[in-house]
Structures are given as C-alpha cells and as structure tokens.
Amino acid sequence: MIDIVCSPTPFLIGLLSSSLPRLKELPVEEVLVVDLVNNRFLRQMEDEDSILPRKLQAALEHILEQRNELASDKEEETSPLNEVVSEAFVRFFVEIVGHYSLFLIPTEREERTLQREAFRKSVSSKSLRRFLEVFMETQMFGGFIQERELRKQGVRGLFEVRAQEYLETLPSGEQSGVNRFLKGLGKE
Template sequence: MDDEASLLPRKLQAALEQALEQRNEIINQDSDSESDDEYNSLNSLVSEAFIRFFLETMGHYSLFITQNERGKRVLQREAFRKSVASKSIRRFLGVFMESQMFAGFIQDRELRKTRAKGLFEQRVDQYLEELPDTEQSGVNKFLKGLGNKMKFLHKRN
C-alpha cells in the first residue's frame, strides 16, 4: 500500500531491506551451485530477519498478559505499547495492534491453556533473558543478530 515508510520504524525497515538484499546477492553470486541446503539456509535467513523484527517490536508481550478477576488472560494493551522506549516502534505498535494479525496472535496467547511453546515463544524467552536491566538499543541487537547469521550462512557456502 506504499505506507511502509511511514509505518515501519526506519532503522528496522532498513535492517529488513538489508537482509533481503544480502539474500538476493548471495543467490546471484551462487546461482550456479544452488543446492536444497543452500536454498533452505537462505530462506531461513529471511525467516530470521522477520523473527528478529517481531522480537524487537513485540517480544516483551508476555510481560503484559495478566489474569483478570474472572481468571481470563488478557493483554494490558496500553501498558504494553507504552513500555517501548522508541517513539517510532510505539507508533508502529499503535497501528499494528489494530490489525487482524495482531488480534489473532494475542487471542491465541490469551486463550492458550497449555504452556506449549512454539519457535516464536522459545525465541521470546531467549530474548527476554538476554535483555539487560538497562536495555540496549533493540535495533543494534537486531542488526548484530542479522550480521552474525549472514556471516554464518556465507561461510557455509
């Protein structure tokens, strides 16, 4: 819809674009030797970029799911959004929290009876453990994580 520049936090958008461009560059360089493993590794890079994006923007969601007086799990929406230090990420969350994607994500977490953890929840747990008391810039962690993943994948090829 051409509103990405105004919705996505600029640094996170740039990091996503960089990861996708690097994936394309690696594909173009190694186009003559595309094996299934290399292709899957490059697709994993794209998945990793988006997982990191969502971890940086909403990885703290579980800290704001509480039980109300009826025992129902609910997200403290405004506290969740306001807990983010970055104004651009808060602005993104304000829009994203109105989307059907976010509503479905949170509804699934609120209604979940078992504590079975999928990949995203496992990564959220790691993310929350890694956050220091004085939280460093999420963007820097995001870029560092992508850089490390890129180096690993490029060395394998």
C-alpha cells in the same frame, strides 16, 4: 484466484502480468502491487516509508539483502534461503512485539488478557510506539494476541523461544518501562 486480492486477510500472491487489467477492475483496498520483472511498485499506499521505524526497516532490509546474496550463489540450495528469510521475519517480529508475554495478565476465568496500553508504552522508542499504535489495530496482531491469550501457559512455539532469548539479551536499562510495569504489579 485473482478474486483473493479483495480479501481483508493479508496474503502474498503471485499473478501473471496478463492478469493486471483484471486486477485493476477489482475493488481492492490496502493492496501493494509490485512488478517483480521491472522491480517497481505499480500501486502503493503512500505510507510504506513512514509506518515502519527506520531502524527496524534497515535491519530487515539488511537481512533480506543477505538472503539475496545467498540466492545469487548458484551452489546454494533453496532450504537455507528459506530459513534465512523466515529467521529474518521471526527476528523482526520478536523485536517489535517479543515483550508481549510480560503483559499477559491472568483473569478470574483462568484466561489471560493483554494489558494493551502498558505493552505499547513499555517501548522506549517513540517511532516504535507509533508503529505499535497502528499495528495493534490490525487483524494480524489481534489474531496473534488472541491465540496467546487462549493458549495454556507453558506452551511455547518458536516465536516464544526466540522472544525469551531476546528479552534475556536486553540490558536492564532497555526494559525500564517493562520493569516499572512489573514492579507496579506487586504493589496493587
């Protein structure tokens, strides 16, 4: 099982501390190693604090701290805790890429393709645009978009429902880049 840490696919894996010497021998790249017992990083990438925009990082930390408070309440069941964590990450990704559907353009072959540059530039925050520039090159984002490009229109999962709700709550000024792009489509 320890060999999975060499995989290029993102995983969250728990290992016993007795496996640490073997882990150090493996050719691992881009892996964070966290000692949960002592609450510290054993191996970092050194860019953890600079990649994620500070506001999103603070919001995610806040909701996860709330989850931690729920976990310390002995009377709570595991299910609500899982829901809080899941909802935190859904909301996190909705705020980062929830506007993707506005930039899926139909092609001649009845498929859809993401207008990548317009998608990235539609975000008003410079720090979030920089994050998207990096994030859009990951396998995670590529798989996410590929699935949506190939999906039939009208099919909506939880993420799409939450993304639509999020887009509807934004003031029109916050979507200025998005609106300029959409208005430009009618003129071409």
